[in-house]
Amino acid sequence: xxxxxxLLAGVYFVLMAVAVTFPGVRPxxxxxxxxxGLPFAFAWPTLWVLGAILVCYAVExxxxx
Amino acid sequence: xxxxRIVAAIVGLxxxxxxxxxxxxxxxxxxTVAGYVAGDRGFGVILMYFVMGASVFSAFAFxxxxxxxYSRGGAAFYILTYGVLGMAPYMALGVWASRVGRKHGYVxxxxxxxxxxxxxxxxxxxxxxxxxxxxxYIALQMRGAGIVVAQVTNGHVPEWLGAAxxxxxxxxxxxxxxxxxxxxxxxxxxxFMIVIAWALGLYVPxxxxxxxxxxxxxxxxxxxxxLTAPGLGPDGTPWSPFAYSSAILVSALGxxxxxxxxxxxxxxxxxxxxxxxxxxxxxxxxxxVPLFIVGFAGVLHTTQPPNxxxxxxxxxxxxxxPPVVVGLFCAGAxxxxxxxxxxxxxxxxxxxxxxxYRPLSGRALNDLTRRTLIRWTxxxxxxxxxxxxxxxxxxxxxxxxxxxxxxxxxxxxVYLGFLWRRATGAGxxxxxxxxxxxxxxxxxxxxxxPWGVHEGLVGLAANxxxxxxxxxxxxxxxxxxxxxxIATSRGAS
Numbered sequence: 001x002x003x004x005x006x007l008l009a010g011v012y013f014v015l016m017a018v019a020v021t022f023p024g025v026r027p028x029x030x031x032x033x034x035x036x037g038l039p040f041a042f043a044w045p046t047l048w049v050l051g052a053i054l055v056c057y058a059v060e061x062x063x064x065x
Numbered sequence: 066x067x068x069x070r071i072v073a074a075i076v077g078l079x080x081x082x083x084x085x086x087x088x089x090x091x092x093x094x095x096x097t098v099a100g101y102v103a104g105d106r107g108f109g110v111i112l113m114y115f116v117m118g119a120s121v122f123s124a125f126a127f128x129x130x131x132x133x134x135y136s137r138g139g140a141a142f143y144i145l146t147y148g149v150l151g152m153a154p155y156m157a158l159g160v161w162a163s164r165v166g167r168k169h170g171y172v173x174x175x176x177x178x179x180x181x182x183x184x185x186x187x188x189x190x191x192x193x194x195x196x197x198x199x200x201x202y203i204a205l206q207m208r209g210a211g212i213v214v215a216q217v218t219n220g221h222v223p224e225w226l227g228a229a230x231x232x233x234x235x236x237x238x239x240x241x242x243x244x245x246x247x248x249x250x251x252x253x254x255x256x257f258m259i260v261i262a263w264a265l266g267l268y269v270p271x272x273x274x275x276x277x278x279x280x281x282x283x284x285x286x287x288x289x290x291x292l293t294a295p296g297l298g299p300d301g302t303p304w305s306p307f308a309y310s311s312a313i314l315v316s317a318l319g320x321x322x323x324x325x326x327x328x329x330x331x332x333x334x335x336x337x338x339x340x341x342x343x344x345x346x347x348x349x350x351x352x353x354v355p356l357f358i359v360g361f362a363g364v365l366h367t368t369q370p371p372n373x374x375x376x377x378x379x380x381x382x383x384x385x386x387p388p389v390v391v392g393l394f395c396a397g398a399x400x401x402x403x404x405x406x407x408x409x410x411x412x413x414x415x416x417x418x419x420x421x422y423r424p425l426s427g428r429a430l431n432d433l434t435r436r437t438l439i440r441w442t443x444x445x446x447x448x449x450x451x452x453x454x455x456x457x458x459x460x461x462x463x464x465x466x467x468x469x470x471x472x473x474x475x476x477x478x479v480y481l482g483f484l485w486r487r488a489t490g491a492g493x494x495x496x497x498x499x500x501x502x503x504x505x506x507x508x509x510x511x512x513x514x515p516w517g518v519h520e521g522l523v524g525l526a527a528n529x530x531x532x533x534x535x536x537x538x539x540x541x542x543x544x545x546x547x548x549x550x551i552a553t554s555r556g557a558s
């Protein structure tokens with residue numbers, strides 16, 4: 001479990017690095033649709049930042065037991 | 066014009082509050098170096114969360130972040146992503162460092178590396194690089210504090226006085242309470258920063274445009290180039306995607322190498338504390354979102370600030386907010402600058418004594434003497450930073466760029482120390498020197514960078530190559546020692 005959760009976190013952060021830099025960010029780098037009033041290109045990195053909370057929480061939980 | 070006396074009174078009250086919060090916890094710390102520098106290794110999640118968050122975000126983020134959104138648009142998104150990407154490796158590195166730190170009693174990064182590589186020159190060089198990089202950073206925080214106070218009081222409190230007042234408070238609590246003072250004031254300052262950023266980010270677009278969506282719809286019609294990555298470069302022409310992407314990668318790799326952040330692994334109570342801190346950290350990071358929104362609000366505003374970094378105070382002062390709110394904003398900006406500056410002066414004091422002076426002098430110093438030396442060096446760092454802030458003009462930002470490039474060069478030594486048994490102290494020293502030189506040359510000659518790639522990334526490649534090559538040609542530390550050290554970091558006792 002511990003190993004799997006750490007692997008998941010590692011994969012998430014590598015995916016995040018790809019998704020927020022060029023060329024990976026290109027398909028998501030648009031103004032519309034707005035998300036909560038923010039242009040999509042602005043909301044996109046914000047969502048990855050927030051997603052990190054869930055992933056790290058999963059790691060933290062498996063380590064607690 | 067808002068009444069500057071009310072603004073100044075609120076800032077004064079805020080500074081007094083800081084002083085109290087900073088001095089009280091120092092009474093509980095032990096009178097040892099471990100107490101003064103690493104808080105007796107007793108920091109829980111709340112302290113760690115605010116120390117990390119408030120130390121990462123400086124006056125540069127609080128004023129410069131909106132400035133980037135205002136003048137360079139989507140280029141600012143890079144600041145949003147690298148913080149989380151940079152914190153992620155600490156989930157492993159921070160935990161490893163905390164384990165070896167507890168076992169062997171390190172309080173600084175340099176001491177850790179020197180022991181791992183059985184080479185005191187690693188500590189001396191890493192310490193020297195960190196110290197030289199930290200001082201312009203301190204100066205920039207002080208100048209930020211001075212400028213904001215001068216602006217919101219309409220020049221009645223001059224820059225030199227605002228900076229001096231804020232840092233007199235910082236040096237007093239750092240002197241008295243060490244890292245405990247840094248920790249508890251950062252909780253106070255962090256709450257201030259977050260609350261004020263969100264309040265302004267939601268209020269300003271509502272007041273000026275009728276809502277956040279409204280504002281971006283107007284921007285979409287007028288300046289669509291600002292709303293996507295990579296936004297604009299410093300000269301106002303489109304920024305290169307290479308530059309944008311490599312800036313994220315370099316900042317992500319280098320973030321935790323800043324000694325004032327890395328050292329906090331030695332202050333954490335347990336490994337779980339570090340993991341929980343990193344889990345919660347993105348909640349702090351998203352406070353950049355409202356700050357960027359304020360910056361974007363400045364683009365179509367009726368009047369323009371004198372320079373991009375002044376967009377935040379400009380908007381605050383020109384939207385007719387009551388003086389109490391202006392005062393609170395000013396306190397928030399000071400909080401951002403002070404919470405980074407305090408960790409930096411404390412870090413410089415600790416490194417100068419523990420990483421540079423101790424190994425070079427070769428004298429056995431008792432705990433109390435070392436603590437006294439660290440205190441005086443921290444004060445000296447504050448004074449040097451202050452003089453630099455007042456006298457170095459615009460060159461300061463250039464110095465900071467070079468400083469960041471240099472700090473990133475600590476990464477290969479730290480990472481490979483934990484990951485590659487064959488790495489040698491001579492390799493780390495060589496890599497660091499090559500990396501710092503290459504980065505420095507490219508900062509001075511930006512035209513030499515391939516495809517506009519960030520100079521730090523080129524420096525890292527050179528650094529890593531030198532580290533690996535020299536390591537193969539030099540004798541590694543005793544195998545048993547390295548094996549044992551790495552096993553400790555992975556949790557074997």
